[in-house]
Amino acid sequence: MTLTSRHRGLFALLSGLLLLAFLSNIAWGQVAIPLGDVLQTIFGQTPIQSTWSYIILEFRIPKALTAILVGMGLSTCGLLMQTLFRNPLAGPYVLGLSSGSSLGVALVLLGAGLLPTGLYTLLTGPYGLVTASCLGSLGVMAIVLVLSRKLRDSSGLLIVGLMFGSFTAAAVSVLTYFSSAEQLQRFTFWSMGNLGNLTYTQIGILTVCFAVGLLLTLQSIKALDGLLLGENYAASLGIALGKSRLRIIWATALLCGSITAFVGPIAFIGLAVPHLAKLLFQTSKHGILLAATLLIGAIIMLGCDTVAQMPGFDFTLPINAITSLVGAPVVIGLIIRKKALL
Amino acid sequence: MSVNSLLRVCDLTIGYGKGNQALPLATQLHFELKAGQLVSLIGPNGVGKSTLLRTLCGIQPALSGSIFWEDKPLEEWTAEQRARKLALVLTDKIPKSNLTVYELIALGRHPYTNWLGQLAPDDIKAIETAMEQTEVSLWRDRKHYELSDGQLQRVLIARALAQDTPWIVLDEPTTHLDLVHKVGVFQLLQRVAHQTGKCILFSTHDIDLAIQLSDEMLIMTPQQLVLDQPCNHIESGIFNTLFTDEHIRFDAEKGRFVIS
Known part of the structure; x- marks a missing residue:
């Protein structure tokens, strides 16, 4: 692919920004760690305080890696859809793929009590949640694809996405009657979105799903x-x-499903x-757009997470609130200015 | 069958199939198209012109009968092979995107490029030639949605030329255009057919222009489909059977329709 000098410059700028976003995401938080010590820890040395090393390696790096995977994966989903x-207003959240995943996860987390014991242990393990979530988004993706052939205008499809959201909410509230308080709490925490709960094993699973989706x-x-x-x-x-079409559907469902399973629906x-x-x-050109989308997705997600952990404060805001605050105005702006392109 | 036959149609029935109930639009179609010809397809609305074109191109299956591209039945060509034989200009609206005129024309090289769609020197040459033939080089960096209907039609024709296929099918390429642009498109198609030896088949409602500029005319009425040179069509008086309205009459001396 021949790159113009403008594109080369932008890619260099974005790569620099990504590195910056990654390091600052690790350095900032309830405990601020100097950049020098962050770098030392990353390159295998011990920082001045050993607790910093623990915070960085066990908490912040996994969270930053998750943010990168989530940002890249969801943005790729949006581009594909x-x-x-x-339809320039398509995306995994607005068209209900995240809702589909939520339903899958809700069935596992809330409705698992209705299942026989063997199936219960299988489905509540890490693979079970991912499988249920991927199947959920795959199902919605298939339905949306069928409907998109009947509904030619963008707004019709968006309303269908909204309906999936309502349907999921309703199904979940029905399920709550059959679930214990503990199960309900687990699901509620999951549905608020959280990047920081993943073990390295889970990040490994997410990485594999992401790699397959990207491939x-x-x-x-x-x-x-050509589809343009x-x-x-x-x-x-x-x-x-x-x-x-089938390949694109699988890629979208795998990316959105695996991400939603681990970090909750991200708007x-x-x-x-x-x-x-x-x-x-x-x-x-999708070759260039994909690379750009991956980079920007990672930067924005790291940025949102940095804002969510509120440097200097004792609490962390839900990540979904931040992405909505950033994302919703962008969408409204696109609709009003009719600048939305493929 | 002659050597340079690009398309041969035998006992073809076109239409829409719904379960066991087939809805044929036209039956027993026979004709053959050769290289280097500009062929226009005319007929009243609803007679099945678009369906015929879609069937010939393999977008829509035939109800019965056979279509040969060169000497091989249409079904035996793979999608990739077809893309190197036939280029299309459709009435489909192009979704609004960031594609520039150059990039849109470059998409015509898809059948020849690698998995990323990278352009090789041969591809760039083909794109430049297509842009020169259609005189669109000036707009190469414009976004496609900024063009007027007439300009966009030329760009879509350039895209089809860049695809470098022995035949091109256009569905109503002159609709929505003013007279100057209609004539421009017709002359462009005629020039390309004669200079490059491509066979160009297009449907149109501009019968007067089609009579003056096409080499052969494929006339479709509910009863029959006839392929012949325009002068022979005039002699046979088929134009008077084209429309059922008694006020519209074909004047053979003037070579156009008059209202009485």
């Missing part, structure tokens, strides 16, 4: 470019539509980040 539906996305780059002209043109360019990142990439890079 916007092109697949040729499927990379294989779809040419098909995505609509399905008939794409087919006339030799793109196997059925296969490509608006998937919708907003691809548009920031399109505005900055002024291109529709």
Whole structure:
């Protein structure tokens, strides 16, 4: 891919910003750690205070890595969905994929009591939650795809997404009647969104899911470019539509499902980040857009998490509140200014 | 069958199939298209022109009969092989995106590029040639949604040319255009067909212009489908059977429709 000098400059800038966001995310928090000590710890040396080393290695680095995976994964989802539906307002959260995942997780966390014991232990393990969550988003993705062929306008599809949200909320409130207080508490914490609860094993699982999703996305780059002209043109360019569509659906469901399973539903990142990439890079080539979306997604998610942990304060805000505060105005702005492009 | 036959249609039935109830629009179609010709497809609204084009291109299945691309049945061509034989200009609206004119035309090179869609020197040459032929080079950095209908139509034709295929199908390329742009598109298509030896098949409602500029005309009425040169069509008097309205009459001497 030939890059213009503007694109090269932007990529260099974003890479620098990502490094900065990563380090500051690790340095700031309830305990502020000097940057020098952060770097020392990362490169395997012991900082002045040994508790810092513990905080950094056991808490902040896993959280920062999770933020990067979540930001990259959800933004990629958004990019894939916007092109697949040729709807600039598509995203995993607004179209209800996160709701689908929530339903899957709710069935496991709340409704597991209704299951036989063997199945219960299987489904409440780390893989069970991921599987249920992925199946949830896959189901919604399939339904949205079918409906998108009947509903040609963007707003119709968004309303369907809203309905999925309501449906999930209703199903969850029904499930609460069958669950214990402990189960309910677990689900409520999960649904608020939290980047900081993952063990290295869980990050490993998330990384594998992310890698597979990204690989499927990379294989779809040419098909995505072709789809910019609509399905008939794409087919006339030799793109196997059925296969490509299926690959994109799997990628989206895997990315959104695995991320939602581990950190809860995260709002608006998937919708907003691809548009920031399109505005900055002024291109529709998916090779460039994907790289830009990955970088910006990671930066924004790290930034949101840094704000959420409120340097100098004793408490942490829910991550979902921050991403909504950032993302919702972006979406409204896009709608009002009619600047939304594929 | 002659050597340079690009498309051959035998006993074709087109239409829509709904379960066991097939809804045929036209039956027993026979014709053959050769290289280097500009062929227009005309007929009244609803007679099945778009359906015929979609069926010939493989977008929509035929109800029965056979279509040969060169000497091989349509079903035996893979999607990738088809993309190197036939390029399309459709009436589909292009979704608003950041694609520039150049990038849009470059998408025509998809059948030849690698998995990332990277352009090789050959691809760039083909794009430049297509832009020169259609005279769109000036707008290369404009976003596609900033163009007028007439400009966009030329760009879409350039994209089809860049695809470098022996035949091109256009669905109503002159709709929504004013007379100057209609004539411009017709002349462009004629020039390309004659200079590059491509076969260009397009549907249109601009019958007067089609009579003057196309090499062959495919006339579709509810009863029949006839392929012949425009002068022969005039002699046969088929134009008078085209529309059922008694006020519209074809004047053979003037070569156009008059209202009486």
